[in-house]
Amino acid sequence: xxxxxxxxxxxxxxxxxxxxxxxxxxxxxxxxxxxxxxxxxxxxxxxxxxxxxxxxxxxxxxxxxxxxxxxxxxxxxxxxxxxxxxxxxxxxxxxxxxxxxxxxxxxxxxxxxxxxxxxxxxxxxxxxxxxxxxxxxxxxxxxxxxxxxxxxxxxxxxxxxxxxxxxxxxxxxxxxxxxxxxxxxxxxxxxxxxxxxxxxxxxxxxxxxxxxxxxxxxxxxxxxxxxxxxxxxxxxxxxxxxx
Numbered sequence: 001x002x003x004x005x006x007x008x009x010x011x012x013x014x015x016x017x018x019x020x021x022x023x024x025x026x027x028x029x030x031x032x033x034x035x036x037x038x039x040x041x042x043x044x045x046x047x048x049x050x051x052x053x054x055x056x057x058x059x060x061x062x063x064x065x066x067x068x069x070x071x072x073x074x075x076x077x078x079x080x081x082x083x084x085x086x087x088x089x090x091x092x093x094x095x096x097x098x099x100x101x102x103x104x105x106x107x108x109x110x111x112x113x114x115x116x117x118x119x120x121x122x123x124x125x126x127x128x129x130x131x132x133x134x135x136x137x138x139x140x141x142x143x144x145x146x147x148x149x150x151x152x153x154x155x156x157x158x159x160x161x162x163x164x165x166x167x168x169x170x171x172x173x174x175x176x177x178x179x180x181x182x183x184x185x186x187x188x189x190x191x192x193x194x195x196x197x198x199x200x201x202x203x204x205x206x207x208x209x210x211x212x213x214x215x216x217x218x219x220x221x222x223x224x225x226x227x228x229x230x231x232x233x234x235x236x237x238x239x240x241x242x243x
Contacts, residue, residue, distance in 0.1 A: 044239030055083020071097020123163030
């Protein structure tokens with residue numbers, strides 16, 4: 001069965017969600033990231049997806065204390081992205097408690113450094129975050145083009161140790177209108193060696209079932225949970241059945 005990875009996006013230490021990557025269309029939620037993480041843990045989640053949105057459009061993470069709180073007060077494994085653009089920021093993310101670090105902008109802007117990280121830390125610790133508009137990858141919190149297509153980016157690192165790739169369709173992200181199934185199917189067929197993690201567009205459990213039917217192994221779910229389209233009880237039942 002597909003694995004559901006709940007998401008927490010963070011600005012100023014608070015839970016937020018964007019629509020289509022637009023920082024001007026940002027909604028803040030009442031529960032703190034730690035409170036939400038504990039709820040996800042109670043539902044049987046194993047992994048937590050976190051994005052430091054302030055770090056994503058800057059040069060370094062800004063919410064590491066929040067990651068430290070979640071890591072020290074839950075048993076969740078944490079994958080963290082946002083602002084990982086230097087050796088120092090990468091080290092800081094791991095020190096804060098991240099189990100996997102998501103790198104997007106640096107994979108486009110400094111391919112030798114990203115390759116070095118894959119070799120040093122392994123493909124189990126370093127994850128490629130590919131955020132796409134059409135066929136082109138976007139960087140710096142989705143505010144700039146990386147001037148490379150998704151296929152080109154994946155092919156670049158496929159034989160350099162890459163194991164996991166989180167692929168987000170920006171046009172669908174936060175819109176709750178269903179995942180880009182054809183995109184994920186196409187990528188998984190072409191790059192079968194990679195563990196593809198789908199992200200963006202999930203609006204209900206049926207959307208997750210469609211991805212599972214198309215042999216996608218993992219999916220990140222955020223806004224659908226916060227907006228009550230997928231309840232915590234549904235998430236818990238799914239995880240119990242998954243075993």
